[in-house]
Amino acid sequence: MTPDKNRPSPEWISRLRAQFPTEAEIDRILTRKMQHRAGPGYSPLPLESLVKNIESLLHQELKEPFRITDAKWLSGGASKLQVAFTLSWIQPGRGAVQTPMVLRMEPAESIVETSRLREFQLIRAFEGVVPVPPVYWCDADARHLPYPALIYGFAPGVTKPSDAKSGVTGLGTHLPSDLRPKLAQQFVQHLAAIHTFDYRNKGLDAFEVPEAGTTQCAEWGLNWWERVWEEDSDEDVPLMRLAAGWLRENMPVLDRPVVVHADYRVGNFLFTEHDSKISAWLDWELGRIGDRHQDIAWTTSRAFGHMAEDGKTFLTCGLMPEAEFIAAYEKASGLKIDPAAVHWYKVYNDYMMATLTLATGYRIANGGKTHQDVLVTWLMGIGSMLLEEMRSLIEQGA
Amino acid sequence: MQMRPQIQIKSVIKALAEVVLPAVDPQNKLAQEQARLAIGTLTLMAQQLPLQAQFDLDELSRLIKFSHDLRNCARGGTATQGALAQLAMSSESAAAALESKGLLPQQVEQWIRTLRAESGALIKQLFVDGDPASRVEMRAVVLAMSKEQLLRDRSWLLMQGWEPDPKSIPPIAELLGLASS
Numbered sequence: 001m002t003p004d005k006n007r008p009s010p011e012w013i014s015r016l017r018a019q020f021p022t023e024a025e026i027d028r029i030l031t032r033k034m035q036h037r038a039g040p041g042y043s044p045l046p047l048e049s050l051v052k053n054i055e056s057l058l059h060q061e062l063k064e065p066f067r068i069t070d071a072k073w074l075s076g077g078a079s080k081l082q083v084a085f086t087l088s089w090i091q092p093g094r095g096a097v098q099t100p101m102v103l104r105m106e107p108a109e110s111i112v113e114t115s116r117l118r119e120f121q122l123i124r125a126f127e128g129v130v131p132v133p134p135v136y137w138c139d140a141d142a143r144h145l146p147y148p149a150l151i152y153g154f155a156p157g158v159t160k161p162s163d164a165k166s167g168v169t170g171l172g173t174h175l176p177s178d179l180r181p182k183l184a185q186q187f188v189q190h191l192a193a194i195h196t197f198d199y200r201n202k203g204l205d206a207f208e209v210p211e212a213g214t215t216q217c218a219e220w221g222l223n224w225w226e227r228v229w230e231e232d233s234d235e236d237v238p239l240m241r242l243a244a245g246w247l248r249e250n251m252p253v254l255d256r257p258v259v260v261h262a263d264y265r266v267g268n269f270l271f272t273e274h275d276s277k278i279s280a281w282l283d284w285e286l287g288r289i290g291d292r293h294q295d296i297a298w299t300t301s302r303a304f305g306h307m308a309e310d311g312k313t314f315l316t317c318g319l320m321p322e323a324e325f326i327a328a329y330e331k332a333s334g335l336k337i338d339p340a341a342v343h344w345y346k347v348y349n350d351y352m353m354a355t356l357t358l359a360t361g362y363r364i365a366n367g368g369k370t371h372q373d374v375l376v377t378w379l380m381g382i383g384s385m386l387l388e389e390m391r392s393l394i395e396q397g398a
Numbered sequence: 399m400q401m402r403p404q405i406q407i408k409s410v411i412k413a414l415a416e417v418v419l420p421a422v423d424p425q426n427k428l429a430q431e432q433a434r435l436a437i438g439t440l441t442l443m444a445q446q447l448p449l450q451a452q453f454d455l456d457e458l459s460r461l462i463k464f465s466h467d468l469r470n471c472a473r474g475g476t477a478t479q480g481a482l483a484q485l486a487m488s489s490e491s492a493a494a495a496l497e498s499k500g501l502l503p504q505q506v507e508q509w510i511r512t513l514r515a516e517s518g519a520l521i522k523q524l525f526v527d528g529d530p531a532s533r534v535e536m537r538a539v540v541l542a543m544s545k546e547q548l549l550r551d552r553s554w555l556l557m558q559g560w561e562p563d564p565k566s567i568p569p570i571a572e573l574l575g576l577a578s579s
Contacts, residue, residue: 072425072426073426073427073428073429074427074428075427075428075430075431235510235511235514236511236514236515236517236518236519237514237518238464238514238517238518238521238540238543238544239540239541239544239548240518241518241519241521241522241540242521242536242537242540242541244522244525245521245522245524245525245533246537248525249525302562303560305562306562307562307563314562371428372428372431372432374432374435374436374439375431375432375435377439378435378438378439378558381442381555381558381560382558382560384548384551384552384554384555384560385552385560385561387544387548387551388544388545388548388549388552391541391544391545391548394537394541395541
């Protein structure tokens, strides 16, 4: 019998959990999603009531008086609600300050269902390692805010120059050619720093470490996204069924667990225009401890780059040719890249993105679950391009 | 009936672009972005609606042939045999329905959904208990069909701007075998 994906039964949820074992925190947030699926959609939240919710959280966290002003909605991401505000407070060690802040909160359901706790822990762990916004508080279980959320400091900079072309969420951003080499070097160095970071004893207790020398890392990832496909898809895609089988038959062995950002691309860092310096890496929500090849494959995806002015050379994230990027990364990190593992993760990443856009995107927009259903619906359109990339990769590897 | 979707969409686009969007607070980035996306989505719909029926019939024909090709190569145990029987029944019914030339658009859409689901189920079962040689043949069949269908899907959505090399994608009217207007 076909399950009712808009009203999933507890039995069906349990079957999926058993069929697709993954990290405990990932299982928790996916299960929570399904348990709430039949509930109400997202209704616009007045800024005033959100401010009161933030105040409730801060009354718990802060001993000294504080004031919230200048609250306003931000746009720019496909998955989370973001509200900018100014916090006047007594910051420990600094005294009375006014700090621009951002509330980052889930809608009723998101195009990518992730853990605010994991995101919070990851950003905090990387303070001082690579540029990240300062992260202050996390309401992982929505005790104060209507949905799970975190609050971080507003970082200076832009995701693209004001006159650069780009699509929604920074996809297809065209950076000016004179800016590319200045950003490219930092881009590579920061990725190398993330992958060589010693994550042990850094407060990452919401993460599990896959076993080196096994395919557990690949299996956890595939189980995660195949489960989401089952939970969310409406119209089936024969190619996605082939891809899942191909991925499972060809899982790479993990040589060295590292922190994986999992959304490392142009559009996800801020830089200050006067000195072209990257000031903050954003969107750590998909981060995991896993295989560096996942990041390499993601960054080099066709979805995030474009042709150079010669019309022949594809630029990774619009910054540099892929071969140049790989060579620079290996030099900076001291870690070798296995082309076969990159190939597998390219298929995996396309599988994941196709799942997010075609399955989850459809399911949540149809259910009225977000604050930007029209954006989520628009993003479904990228699915065909991703599927063709995935198809071509499987064909090459067949 | 004069008031068809084409004139409705055209009027709504004009209202949004010329009256509503200029009145939206420029500081409300979310509203600005969504107003533009509303216009973009309606523009896409205006392009697609006149060809929707042909697009779906083209896909259904492809899925019927695909089902036939999958059936020819699928061999395996009980799970595979069960999925194969289901696909055989549905694809023969779909072919007969298409041959009758009386299908309504929503019926075409429903047959597309059914054949996608049942061919997907067969592929899944082939990975469970399919004959290894059969899986190799199945892979080739799926990749070939997907290549054809995805070219049409990508052309269908070309105006969204996702393609890094849009000139490499033929116009949808050409892919559907329609005379250019």
